[in-house]
Amino acid sequence: MAITLQPVFHITVNLIDRDRNTSTVSLYCPNTSLLAVVVDAIETYIIPAIQGISDATVTGWTISQIAEELGLVSPPVEASDVERKGVFSFRAANGAPYTVSVPSIKNTLVIDDTNKILRSDAAVLAFTDAMTDPTVLDLVDPCTYLGSDLVQLEKAEKHHRGSRRG
C-alpha cells in the first residue's frame, strides 16, 4: 500500500441546538503534538472559545488522523465490486458477537455453489488469525466496540450489501 499519513489531526466538535438538530465545527492541528496535548487544548481552549460564540451546546468531539492514497494508482480490476462483501463473524471474550466486512471479496475465495468463504485459504487464515491472535500484530489485536477481545471466528460468508457512491 502506498498510503501516506496526513500531517494533521482533524478535530470535529459536535454541537446540538434546542430542536436537537446537530452540526459540527471542523479544525486541524499538527500531528506532531502528543494526543494528550491535543485533548487538553480541546477541553481548555477550543470548546470554551466555541461556546463563547455559539449558543448551541457542545456534546462531544472526535480526533481523527487519516492516511490516504495520494498519488495516481492503477484502477481496481474490472471484477471489483465493494457491494460483494466477505462477512466475518467473530465471538468476543465476553460472549458478544462481532462482525467485520471485507469489501469486494475475491470470488476465488468463495466455495463454488455456496456463499461460504474458504476458511482454510492462507490469506483468509492470515486475516482471521490477525483478528483473534494478539501475538500476530505485535501484541495489538482488534476488539469489539465495547473493548472485548475477539477470540474465535464463527462464520465467514459472502453477502451483497449496499455501498455509497464514491
Place this chain on the structure above:
Amino acid sequence: MANSPVIAIGLSFRDRDGNSAKSTIYCVWATPIADAWTLAFGIGDRMLALSNALLYQIELVYRHTVDSPAEPGLDSTVERKILMLVTNTDEEINGMVIPSPGDVFEVVGSYAGIRLDLAGAGALGFADMLLAVDLRTDDNRSFGTTLAAGGLAL
C-alpha cells in the same frame, strides 16, 4: 468528558465503478497511536489480500462525549452560522464556520446583527484561543493567530 472505550479504525475501499465501502475495526483506547497504526496497516494488508478493490484510506478516530451537556440556548439553531475570518503571518485568510451564533454581533450601525463585534467577550475569547492553540489548515499551513473579522454566513 468521557472517552469511548475504543479507537475506531476505518478502512475505505473503492471499486472499478467508483463505489466505496468502509470496514471498521476497533482496538482498546489505551493503545499507543503508533501501535494503532501498526494494527490498522496490518489488518489493511490482510484485508487487501482478500479483496480486489483498492484500499484508499485508513482513519483512526478517537471519540469523546460530554457526560451531561447543558441545555442549548432557547434561540439556538444550527442552521444559522457565523464565519470567523482569521489571518496568518503569510497574510492568508482562513475561515472557520461555527453554528448557532449567540449574542456576538454588533448591535448598532449598518451591520447590526450581521457583523461580529470584535470587542465582545465571545470574539475576545476566540482570539485568545487562536494564540493558545497551534491550529492548522487541512494541508498543515498555519491557520492564523489574528481574528480579523466575522459575520453571519449566508
